[in-house]
Amino acid sequence: MGTTQLESVQEPKYWHLKTVLNDALDSEFEVGEILPNERDLAARFGVARATLRQALEQLELEGRLQRRRGVGTTVAPPRMGVRVGPVANTWPGSTLDSWKTVGCVEAVAPHAIAALLGTGSDAAVHTVRRERVMRGQHVATELLYVPPASVPELSTMLTPANHAPAVLRELHTLELEGEDRSVELGSASAEDAKQLDRLPGAPVLVVTTRYFSAGRVAAASVATYRADTCRLTFGDSGALEVTHHEEESRQAS
Amino acid sequence: MGTTQLESVQEPKYWHLKTVLNDALDSEFEVGEILPNERDLAARFGVARATLRQALEQLELEGRLQRRRGVGTTVAPPRMGVRVGPVANTWPGSTLDSWKTVGCVEAVAPHAIAALLGTGSDAAVHTVRRERVMRGQHVATELLYVPPASVPELSTMLTPANHAPAVLRELHTLELEGEDRSVELGSASAEDAKQLDRLPGAPVLVVTTRYFSAGRVAAASVATYRADTCRLTFGDSGALEVTHHEEESRQAS
DNA sequence: TAGTGGTCTAGACCACATC
């Protein structure tokens, strides 16, 4: 290639570049392989580095590439399927659910959370932070909000070490009647980004869950998943997790 | 502001800009209001236009802004909650599900779809295109793949006009045993982008569903939702749709 | 210290919507 189609492409360079790179990734690279650096790639394609970067950004968004400052750009493995949907309604923190509890504080919830819980805006709630690790990689961080009213029997002898387990234990004594969930696109806060080993602003899938008990919202959680590496799975008869393992070129012409 | 904190910000300009703008949107702008153009905004903040755009892009990703070429940048309304989860398992196209059938062709499915369906890679499948409209806005496009084996009684007298309804009618005669779903981030193909009234590459939430009947995958669909305007909702005891209506500042700052 | 990706600039031109 080089001097073809001078007339009327009407397609942005970065878009064309993206499809070219996407095809090259399928045919000429292995997962984990490192690409030439951005300056070389840009020169090779005869475009400005910014334009090349626009293509790389999209490919990273689609989970095809992984870029790390000071290291380089590598070919990403297929996205992990992480189960989010109802697994026969269970409370958070039950047995082996691949979550790791990090800690817990009692603090006033943000307005949006207070609205979810149906509590007053200034009420303090137990806030449990958890992390989800799969295949040795941090894929999600979560904040679980539990109003004191949901755990009335909670001990008053709380230390940083036993706070979170105590809250979860009390929560498990309730009868879980149902759950609500929503998924939307967001961008990682500075704090979340650090825990997910990404830069601030990285795209994330925000999963908001409400847990119902006794006709009320007994707890709510906001979980932040890495959008580049995760595919969230739901559903009752799940086996979608094990398939999907060749490639996924739903988009990219 | 103006000449404060010369020492050690260590925070990218666009990131700081984003939070400033985000706050301004909450306090000084109404939904639908049009912002000053990018050149003016950049000048006002004393940054290059590219930097300003980096901030705007993030805010658009988070659903706070809407930008249209030739028109301007406006403040976006809160995201719509669109139900995706199981509503007591029903087949696609049942009664009022806010989907509109556009057409149907018989064609060989992409490899990824063939893998989902468990059919051979070269088998032709019925491909029904549908659109989802909410509040007068296109929020999703979908391709529903139905292998001929799932609709054996399908008439052989098919016209472009009756193809899609006939396939759906036959599908509804089967007993739906369960569904599978996964959600991941993608970017709009040129075709999808046009139907969603977005530019190619716009962020979308890709919902892949498998429908089970008689122990097999009877159909599969890939639905593409606008990530900027949609919040996907799941769950059995749903009322999450009507709340959430103040703001959602889970991230930012 | 060298090499990588991340940020930023100050321009230019293009595609599109509107009047």
Added chain:
DNA sequence: ATGTGGTCTAGACCACTAC
């Protein structure tokens, strides 16, 4: 014709990683 956002360039410097 005008004004908007979208694309693109050719630089520069910074933050981080690894050697």
